[in-house]
Amino acid sequence: MSAADHAAEPTIAAWRVLLRFLGIIIALGVFSHWYAAGKNTGWTKDRIAETQVDEITGIEYVTYKDHFLPGVEILAGGVAFGLLLSAATFIRLKPKSNTTR
Amino acid sequence: MNTRLRLAALLLASAAALSAAPVSFDFKDPKGVNAVSFHLDSLLEPIAGTADGVTGTVSYDPAAPAATTGKITVAASSLKVTNSTMNEHLLSAGWIDAAGHPEITFAIKSLDNVKTDGATTKADATGEFTLKGVTKEITVPVTITHLPGAFGKRINKPEVGGDLLVVRGQFSIQRADYGIKPGQNEDKVSPTIDLSFAIVGSAPNA
Numbered sequence: 001m002s003a004a005d006h007a008a009e010p011t012i013a014a015w016r017v018l019l020r021f022l023g024i025i026i027a028l029g030v031f032s033h034w035y036a037a038g039k040n041t042g043w044t045k046d047r048i049a050e051t052q053v054d055e056i057t058g059i060e061y062v063t064y065k066d067h068f069l070p071g072v073e074i075l076a077g078g079v080a081f082g083l084l085l086s087a088a089t090f091i092r093l094k095p096k097s098n099t100t101r
Numbered sequence: 102m103n104t105r106l107r108l109a110a111l112l113l114a115s116a117a118a119l120s121a122a123p124v125s126f127d128f129k130d131p132k133g134v135n136a137v138s139f140h141l142d143s144l145l146e147p148i149a150g151t152a153d154g155v156t157g158t159v160s161y162d163p164a165a166p167a168a169t170t171g172k173i174t175v176a177a178s179s180l181k182v183t184n185s186t187m188n189e190h191l192l193s194a195g196w197i198d199a200a201g202h203p204e205i206t207f208a209i210k211s212l213d214n215v216k217t218d219g220a221t222t223k224a225d226a227t228g229e230f231t232l233k234g235v236t237k238e239i240t241v242p243v244t245i246t247h248l249p250g251a252f253g254k255r256i257n258k259p260e261v262g263g264d265l266l267v268v269r270g271q272f273s274i275q276r277a278d279y280g281i282k283p284g285q286n287e288d289k290v291s292p293t294i295d296l297s298f299a300i301v302g303s304a305p306n307a
Contacts, residue, residue, distance in 0.1 A: 042146035045183040049151075054134045056255040057248070057267045059299040061134040062151045064181060072145065 016089040023086030030078025034070045044071035123162040126266040126302030128155055128173055131256060135300040137175050137205075141276075142291035148187070152205070154179030159209070159302055161266050163247050166222040167215045172208040173300070196281055198233055206231045207241070220247045226270070232279040243270040252303050263305035271297035 034040070047064045054061065128135060135155035141148045154176025161169050177199035182188050192199040209228040216223045222245045230239045245268050252263030273295050277283035282290075 043184055043187070046185050047183050049183055054132065054255075054301070056251055057134070057246075057265060057299075057301045059134050059267065059301060061136055061153075061299075062138070064183070069183075 020086050020089040023082045023084070023089070025082070026085065027079045027082025030075060030082065034075040034078075037068075037070055040069050040071050042071055044074055045069040123160045123165075123168065124264060124304045126159045126161060126171075126264075126304045128157045128159065128300055128302040130155070130301055131303065137296060137298045137300075139180075140295040140297075141293070144289050148182060148191075148290065150180060150182035150188075150191075152176070152180045155300055157206075159266065159268070161245070161247065161302075163220075163249075166217055166224065166245065167212045169212050169224075169226075169245070170209055172206060175205040177203050177205055202232075202234045204231070210238075212243075213240075220249075221245070222247075230274070232274070233281060235279045237278060239272065239274070241270050241272045243268055252305050255303075261305060263303060266302040266304070267299070268302070269299045271295070 046066065046068055048067045048069060049062045049064055051060055051062055053059070133153065136151040136153040137155065138151050139149065152175045155173065156176075157171060157173040159169060159171030159173070161171075177197050178192060180188070180191055180197060180199070182191060191197055194201060207228050207230050209226050211227050212224040213227065214223075214225045224243055224245070225240050226243045227238065227240045229236050245266065248265040248267065250262060251265045253259045253261035255265065273293050275292055276294050277292055281294075
């Protein structure tokens with residue numbers, strides 16, 4: 001294979017590789033965060049309810065604690081954004097022809 | 102001697118009559134456990150939360166539970182769910198309208214089908230329920246438990262006498278009946294709101 005053949009091979013621009021990996025990292029990162037936070041299959045919560053019992057009366061009551069729990073809308077949005085970003089790097093526009101007739 | 106016996110009998114009878122008198126229980130709980138829970142089926146997950154701004158008084162006579170009267174008020178602004186954005190929607194004019202109608206109330210008119218077993222009374226409480234400015238008569242099955250002498254123990258001051266009255270119940274309402282998005286989004290948010298409560302009233306000794 002000659003040096004001229006190497007020069008003719010299509011190359012991937014560095015920014016495409018970077019964005020491709022960045023997209024995958026975002027998708028995996030959002031999924032990992034959602035999974036580690038408790039696999040909440042409901043909407044995002046910014047406080048969680050904790051049930052407690054009053055000893056004398058036996059009444060069960062709820063207290064709230066500030067705690068961010070990502071929901072399915074964050075999972076879907078984050079993973080979709082990451083995958084679309086990665087997929088976008090595969091799109092190649094045809095180069096404009098410089099030839100004139 | 103006879104006079105002394107009569108006097109003692111009169112005092113005992115008076116004490117018995119006093120102890121059987123209706124007692125007023127204050128439902129603004131010093132430990133803050135009182136709350137009404139609500140639950141609506143919805144897409145993905147139910148909308149569920151609590152409202153802990155409970156106040157009011159109930160007059161209860163252990164010797165005559167059927168004569169119970171009173172009114173319980175819940176501050177509409179105390180409604181809370183686990184998502185603060187959803188919370189704002191719930192309190193807005195389209196839903197509960199907490200600013201325009203700050204109180205949700207239930208005024209007891211009568212207790213029917215009263216069945217007492219020891220300290221526990223089961224009954225159907227009929228009264229006027231007001232939500233978002235609309236008042237309707239409803240009947241709520243309730244369980245009332247009278248705990249004599251338990252007030253002081255609960256606040257870690259056993260020397261303070263007084264009773265507790267625990268009231269539990271659950272019922273359902275149609276949100277359209279109270280002007281809450283009537284006929285709207287019923288495929289997304291259930292038209293039925295399930296409500297349950299477990300609240301305690303205190304009557305410390307004077």
